[in-house]
Amino acid sequence: MESLSSILSPNTLSSSTHKRSPLAASPYTVSSLSFASLPSQQKRTTTPKRTSKSTKSLSPTIPTTTTTNINTSSINTTTSQPPKKVLIPIGFGTEEMEAVIIVDVLRRAGADVTVASVEPHLEIEASGGTKLVADTSIVTCLDQVFDLVALPGGMPGSARLRDSEVLRKIMNKHAEQKRLYGAICAAPAVTLLPWGLLRKKQTTCHPAFMDRLPTFWAVKSNLQVSGELTTSRGPGTTFEFALSLVEQLFGESVANKVGQLLLAYTADDSPRKEEFNKVDWSVNHTPHVLIPVANGSEVIEVVTIADILRRAKVDVVVASVEKSVQILASQGTKIVADKLIRDASESIYELIILPGGIVGAERLHKSKILKKLLKEQDSAGRMYGAVCSSPTVLHRQGLLKDKRATTHPSVIDNLTKEAVKGAKVVIDGRLITSKGLATVTDFALAIVSKFFGHARARSVAEGLVFEYPRN
Structure with a gap:
C-alpha cells in the first residue's frame, strides 16, 4: 500500500486529571475569534501599526521526510535581509496552546524563533499539564537583538515571566528601541503592566484580567495593535494574534498564505x-x-x-x-x-x-x-x-x-x-x-x-x- x-x-x-489555572473557565460571555471572519474590523481594533514590506517570493514547501525530519509547511521568503528573530519566553504555568500556536505560526512564516525558559530547567510544565522543552535558557538571550518578543499567557506562567529579572531587562531594552512586542491572555496585565510597558497604549487581555488594566486604555477586542505593542485575549484568539505578528514582520501576503496553510480562513x-x-x-x-x-x-x-x-x-x-x-x-x-x-x-x-x-x-x-x-x-x-x-x-x-x-x-x-x-x-x-x-x-x-x-x-x-x- x-x-x-x-x-x-x-x-x-x-x-x-490536571489542575487548571483560573483561566480554565470564565463567568464572562464574550464575543471572540471566528476564523471565518479573519481579519474582521468589528473584532480587531488597531491604532496606527508598524508593518514590514511584503516579501517577494512565496511558496509553501514540505521537506523530504525521514524518520527524524520534522513535518513542516512553511513559507519561503526569498529576501536579501537576514531572517527575523523572535523570542518566545515560557515558564511554569505558561498556557500551552498559546505558546505552541505562536511558535508554530511564526516558524511557518520563516521566522527564526527561540523558545527560552525563565526557569532553572529547559523542561517546564504548562498550565494544562503538557510538558514543553525550551530551546535555551533566557540568560543566553540577554545580549541578543530580536525583531519581536511575544509573551504567551496562562497562570502562573505570566507571573513567572514577570518575576524573571533577565526577561524584564530584555523587554525594557527591546521596547526602548521601538521593536515589536506582544502579549496575550493574562500576560498584558500580569507581566507587561508592572514593567510599565503598557503606558499610553490601548490594550486588551483575557476578560478575567481586564479590571487590572487602566480603564482609559483598556479595549474589549480580540486583537489590539498599538504602535509596537500587540495584545490579544486568550487561547481562542491565538491564531489571530500570531497571524497579526506575521503580518507586521513579513507583510500581509505572507500572513494570508500562512493563514491558508493553517486552514484559518474558511467559508462563512x-x-x-x-x-x-x-x-x-x-x-x-x-x-x-x-x-x-x-x-x-x-x-x-x-x-x-x-x-x-x-x-x-x-x-x-x-x-x-x-x-x-x-x-x-x-x-x-x-x-x-x-x-x-x-x-x-x-x-x-x-x-x-x-x-x-x-x-x-x-x-x-x-x-x-x-x-x-x-x-x-x-x-x-x-x-x-x-x-x-x-x-x-x-x-x-x-x-x-x-x-x-x-x-x-x-x-x-x-x-x-x-x-x-x-x-x-x-x-x-x-x-x-x-x-x-x-x-x-x-x-x-x-x-x-x-x-x-x-x-x-x-x-x-x-x-x-x-x-x-x-x-
Whole structure:
C-alpha cells in the first residue's frame, strides 16, 4: 500500500486529571475569534501599526521526510535581509496552546524563533499539564537583538515571566528601541503592566484580567495593535494574534498564505460540524482519552486537544510511540509525553485520537501496539478519531469502512466515498474526524459536547475566549 507521504500533495501541510489555572473557565460571555471572519474590523481594533514590506517570493514547501525530519509547511521568503528573530519566553504555568500556536505560526512564516525558559530547567510544565522543552535558557538571550518578543499567557506562567529579572531587562531594552512586542491572555496585565510597558497604549487581555488594566486604555477586542505593542485575549484568539505578528514582520501576503496553510480562513457558510448515525457517548465515570504521538506529530493538534479536554475534566494520556517520551514535534517544538505507548496500552480508553502531521502520522501507522489498540477499540465498540492527515491512518487500517469522515483537504479524495468536504468536524457514530490545525479547537469542543453536553463545551469555550454557539 502506498505510503502516507506519497498520498499527500507536496504543496500542502500536513495521565491524570490536571489542575487548571483560573483561566480554565470564565463567568464572562464574550464575543471572540471566528476564523471565518479573519481579519474582521468589528473584532480587531488597531491604532496606527508598524508593518514590514511584503516579501517577494512565496511558496509553501514540505521537506523530504525521514524518520527524524520534522513535518513542516512553511513559507519561503526569498529576501536579501537576514531572517527575523523572535523570542518566545515560557515558564511554569505558561498556557500551552498559546505558546505552541505562536511558535508554530511564526516558524511557518520563516521566522527564526527561540523558545527560552525563565526557569532553572529547559523542561517546564504548562498550565494544562503538557510538558514543553525550551530551546535555551533566557540568560543566553540577554545580549541578543530580536525583531519581536511575544509573551504567551496562562497562570502562573505570566507571573513567572514577570518575576524573571533577565526577561524584564530584555523587554525594557527591546521596547526602548521601538521593536515589536506582544502579549496575550493574562500576560498584558500580569507581566507587561508592572514593567510599565503598557503606558499610553490601548490594550486588551483575557476578560478575567481586564479590571487590572487602566480603564482609559483598556479595549474589549480580540486583537489590539498599538504602535509596537500587540495584545490579544486568550487561547481562542491565538491564531489571530500570531497571524497579526506575521503580518507586521513579513507583510500581509505572507500572513494570508500562512493563514491558508493553517486552514484559518474558511467559508462563512462552512458548518462547524455534521453528525451522522448519532449515538450516546456519555459515561458514568471520568472519560479516559488516549492521544498517541510521534516525532513529527502536529504540535498544535496534540496540545490543543489535550489542553481543551483537560479543561473539561477529561483524563488525558499523551503516549509516545517512540523509544523516548520526549518528542520532536512539527516545526521543531519539543514536548514530553506522559507515558510510552506500551505502558499506556495497559489501560482502556473511551476514546483514542490520532493527531496529524505527515511524518507523525506515518510513524503512528507503523506502531504495532497502536494498531492493536485501535483494532480492539473498534471491536469493543468504543470511540476513536483523527485529525488532519491521520484519518488516512484509520483508512489504511480499515477503520473508515462505510463511515463518513473528513480530513485535510489534500487527502480527502483518497479517504472514502463517504467523505464530507464542507464541515470542520464530522461525527459518524463512534468516529470523529476533523480537517486539523485551526479547526482542532472545534474538534476538541465537539468531543467535550459528546461526553458532557453542550453547556460544558460552551463553558470551556468561554474560558478560551473562543466563539461557540449558544445552542
